[in-house]
């Protein structure tokens with residue numbers, strides 16, 4: 001069984017339970033045998049009394065945080081945006097390439113469970129094997145099929161099956177024809193290409209357009225922190241009183257300095273004023289990983305009535 005040891009946000013480690021092993025970190029020594037059988041969320045004191053850590057469930061969010069990087073990976077900001085924009089939900093059937101480190105695959109599996117399926121393709125044999133092993137360990141084998149193949153050369157080998165396609169490949173345009181064939185041919189579908197450079201976006205857009213995809217849109221997902229501050233709102237009476245307090249304090253200081261005598265008692269504001277919460281957004285926005293190009297697959301329809309039905313489905 002896999003657990004995540006959480007000592008702090010920067011100090012998380014995936015642990016595969018083995019009663020013979022001991023885990024050491026700066027917070028102490030932790031025996032696996034003490035952790036086995038404990039509920040997720042348990043606060044675990046160290047064996048040598050130095051500190052503690054928490055035992056957490058390997059959720060997709062936490063897994064993305066600790067996954068061994070065999071490649072560049074997708075992070076939560078992009079993952080949540082793509083999942084929403086591709087209309088993914090329980091039961092969706094998805095095609096993904098490349099699998100890479102499997103960061104996105106874990107989130108996809110949770111979204112489509114319990115009866116959806118993810119077909120993920122990776123041409124690097126070691127990465128495909130490692131991802132497969134991770135999915136097995138995390139109990140996701142029923143939801144994910146990993147296949148080792150070069151999708152540029154061999155295509156996906158899937159027809160009329162998937163609701164959505166996600167391509168995180170250096171040359172997604174070389175996989176678009178095969179991806180198109182993989183869509184359920186009588187339904188509207190969504191595709192997303194994840195590319196770091198704008199030149200790749202341009203080529204992907206041209207190819208999507210050529211293959212009859214519509215509603216082609218590109219997004220960039222950036223992270224902007226909101227800095228929240230509070231500003232006290234004084235009534236005129238309280239503001240005057242506050243100025244008096246300050247003046248009195250100043251006078252008191254001066255008097256003390258001059259004669260070391262006692263200062264007069266200052267008027268006080270009876271109550272703290274209410275606060276106004278304001279938020280500032282720093283102009284700098286960090287977090288560019290890639291551009292997200294989305295497009296819609298239009299179904300192959302037999303007659304006009306079907307087209308009207310499908311357009312209504314879109315609204």
Ligand code: SAM
Nearest residue numbers: 073074098100101102103104122123150151152
């Ligand atoms: N989205 C993944 C994640 O979140 O962990 C990372 C994907 S990684 C950036 C891109 C992967 O595409 C690499 O592992 C690479 O080996 C794979 N790849 C590149 N060309 C491919 C091809 N022609 N067929 C299949 N996989 C390919």
